[in-house]
Amino acid sequence: TELFDLNQTTGLRVVAAESDGLPGVTIDKYDDVLVCQLLSAGADAWRDAIVAALKTLFPAHSIYERSDVDVRKKEGLQAVAGWLHLPRQSGEVIIKEHGMSLLVDVVQGHKTGFYLDQRASRAAAKRYANAKSVLNCFSYTGTFGVAALQGGALSVTNADLSDLALSTARKNTELNHLDLSKLDNVKFDVFKLLRQYREQGKQFDMVILDPPKFAESKAQLPGACRGYKDINMVAMQIVKPGGLLLTFSCSGLMDDGLFQKIVADAALDAERDCLFIEKLAQDSDHPIASFYPEGSYLKGLVCKIY
Numbered sequence: 001t002e003l004f005d006l007n008q009t010t011g012l013r014v015v016a017a018e019s020d021g022l023p024g025v026t027i028d029k030y031d032d033v034l035v036c037q038l039l040s041a042g043a044d045a046w047r048d049a050i051v052a053a054l055k056t057l058f059p060a061h062s063i064y065e066r067s068d069v070d071v072r073k074k075e076g077l078q079a080v081a082g083w084l085h086l087p088r089q090s091g092e093v094i095i096k097e098h099g100m101s102l103l104v105d106v107v108q109g110h111k112t113g114f115y116l117d118q119r120a121s122r123a124a125a126k127r128y129a130n131a132k133s134v135l136n137c138f139s140y141t142g143t144f145g146v147a148a149l150q151g152g153a154l155s156v157t158n159a160d161l162s163d164l165a166l167s168t169a170r171k172n173t174e175l176n177h178l179d180l181s182k183l184d185n186v187k188f189d190v191f192k193l194l195r196q197y198r199e200q201g202k203q204f205d206m207v208i209l210d211p212p213k214f215a216e217s218k219a220q221l222p223g224a225c226r227g228y229k230d231i232n233m234v235a236m237q238i239v240k241p242g243g244l245l246l247t248f249s250c251s252g253l254m255d256d257g258l259f260q261k262i263v264a265d266a267a268l269d270a271e272r273d274c275l276f277i278e279k280l281a282q283d284s285d286h287p288i289a290s291f292y293p294e295g296s297y298l299k300g301l302v303c304k305i306y
Contacts, residue, residue, distance in 0.1 A: 092104070116286070228249060228266075
């Protein structure tokens with residue numbers, strides 16, 4: 001309640017694992033639905049106590065478990081998902097965020113249903129989008145696109161490989177009474193689409209690049225660096241001179257300095273000048289504990305491209 005106006009923002013992280021002193025425990029609140037994710041054997045052993053505490057603190061909330069993540073296998077745990085309290089017919093719930101209404105599916109959605117950590121970045125996209133043509137890469141349910149349209153974007157192209165995600169992106173646009181004629185949903189591999197746009201000479205005033213995690217382990221970091229460099233290079237080449245690139249990495253193994261260097265190297269290869277005009281990060285309900293610096297995993301750069 002200190003961090004957010006709960007009349008305006010109803011999708012929040014309640015427990016942020018190690019950063020809140022509860023390793024392996026993530027609990028997100030989507031309006032009146034709580035989603036818990038227990039990733040370690042220790043967290044799993046405390047399931048009953050955790051659920052009992054949630055029932056006491058949030059008696060009218062439904063509780064759904066999304067412990068269906070591969071990392072549990074490392075501790076010999078099975079994937080678990082299902083309603084734990086006040087079950088519902090559907091996993092769909094509508095949350096509010098900075099004046100947007102957004103549809104979240106806690107059963108089928110990524111992670112616990114949604115990317116709450118990008119809340120501040122969506123607000124930034126809204127600030128920058130006025131009178132711009134916007135390409136939203138790895139768009140998922142189109143929330144960056146909704147923010148851009150609310151910010152006055154002339155057009156938004158959402159690119160994703162998931163039919164379900166793109167269908168939800170359209171629903172989210174309708175939910176906010178935005179002009180559907182300004183929206184184009186493209187089912188396409190983003191890596192291929194960016195190259196296709198480059199070959200066609202197609203450019204945008206603003207490109208949003210929010211890819212999935214490229215590095216799950218230290219061994220994967222060199223490959224991840226190459227992947228980030230390549231995709232940022234091509235993205236820069238389809239930004240109109242004087243336009244913006246909002247680029248992100250959610251790979252916790254990649255620190256801020258390394259990510260900025262990769263984007264700078266991408267600018268060299270793209271033969272474009274890049275000015276870093278703002279740094280973005282996870283929102284305040286995803287805190288970084290002094291004893292757990294690894295909690296700082298999401299980094300973003302707003303780049304002016306010439």
